[in-house]
Amino acid sequence: SRPLPAAVECRAPPSPANGLSTCSRGPGSFPWNATCSFGCEEGFEVRGAETLMCTSSGRWDREPPVCKAVTCDAVPQPQNGSVKCAHAPAGEFTPKSSCVFRCKEGFRILGAAELACTAQGRWSQAVPSCQGRTQRNSLGQVGFLAGWLSGASPQLLTRPGQRPSAVAGLAMAREAVVRFAAAPLSSALRVSFAAVRCAGLEAPGTMNVSCSGAPVAGAVCRFACPEGWALNGSAALTCGASGSWSGPLPTCEVPAEASLALAAGLSIAGTSFLAVTSFLLWFLKRFWKK
Numbered sequence: 094s095r096p097l098p099a100a101v102e103c104r105a106p107p108s109p110a111n112g113l114s115t116c117s118r119g120p121g122s123f124p125w126n127a128t129c130s131f132g133c134e135e136g137f138e139v140r141g142a143e144t145l146m147c148t149s150s151g152r153w154d155r156e157p158p159v160c161k162a163v164t165c166d167a168v169p170q171p172q173n174g175s176v177k178c179a180h181a182p183a184g185e186f187t188p189k190s191s192c193v194f195r196c197k198e199g200f201r202i203l204g205a206a207e208l209a210c211t212a213q214g215r216w217s218q219a220v221p222s223c224q225g226r227t228q229r230n231s232l233g234q235v236g237f238l239a240g241w242l243s244g245a246s247p248q249l250l251t252r253p254g255q256r257p258s259a260v261a262g263l264a265m266a267r268e269a270v271v272r273f274a275a276a277p278l279s280s281a282l283r284v285s286f287a288a289v290r291c292a293g294l295e296a297p298g299t300m301n302v303s304c305s306g307a308p309v310a311g312a313v314c315r316f317a318c319p320e321g322w323a324l325n326g327s328a329a330l331t332c333g334a335s336g337s338w339s340g341p342l343p344t345c346e347v348p349a350e351a352s353l354a355l356a357a358g359l360s361i362a363g364t365s366f367l368a369v370t371s372f373l374l375w376f377l378k379r380f381w382k383k
Contacts, residue, residue: 101125103147111137112160133160136188136212162187163214173200174223188212196223291332299345318345
């Protein structure tokens with residue numbers, strides 16, 4: 094009798110580095126129609142066919158796959174800053190790689206300063222940026238603009254990283270865009286300007302008060318007394334950027350000479366009255382005795 098043909102078998106497929114394979118038949122047996130599936134360790138992905146089948150020719154229907162490390166997107170260097178990355182053994186921007194960001198002097202990190210590449214091929218956090226700090230020279234530019242708008246010397250009331258809320262010392266509510274052309278700030282900043290008011294002045298009726306306008310920062314009020322009266326205090330008060338007047342309200346007082354003259358007149362009048370009264374009493378006594 095004729096010998097039976099040998100069963101068709103495929104060679105054992107190679108296991109990919111950083112991966113594993115699972116076949117439908119027992120170990121070492123890969124007959125016709127046998128299948129093998131492939132997977133990769135965490136941080137790696139299959140490149141190629143994930144399943145192979147043994148054909149009647151004794152060959153696998155496709156090339157065995159390989160496991161390649163996943164990668165995160167390359168991080169850009171931030172404007173006005175720098176980035177330094179430490180790569181994992183698997184390659185650049187592969188899982189367990191990390192990047193540290195730094196900003197130039199005068200700027201601060203907006204976001205996380207260090208990122209790590211995860212096994213899913215994504216950075217642990219969003220890529221940060223370098224934001225200009227609110228520095229004294231920048232405040233000076235804002236103060237200069239506000240002073241130009243109002244004629245006062247205001248100051249910016251804000252904190253770094255927050256939207257400026259108001260500029261003190263303005264005579265009117267304003268809004269403007271301040272553009273810092275000089276380093277380190279090169280972006281536009283919208284600033285809201287709010288009026289600052291002082292308390293109303295309640296001067297006595299004897300005093301003449303003349304103010305340059307509403308009691309807001311920069312306003313000046315001048316005081317004058319009637320002729321013959323003396324002004325006790327400052328002849329002019331200014332409403333400051335903090336909402337306070339530059340001094341206490343003055344008063345009008347009678348001059349010392351006038352006070353003495355009035356006292357002397359009253360004294361003489363009192364003496365004359367007493368003399369006349371004494372004479373009348375003496376005259377009445379004499380009249381009744383007769």
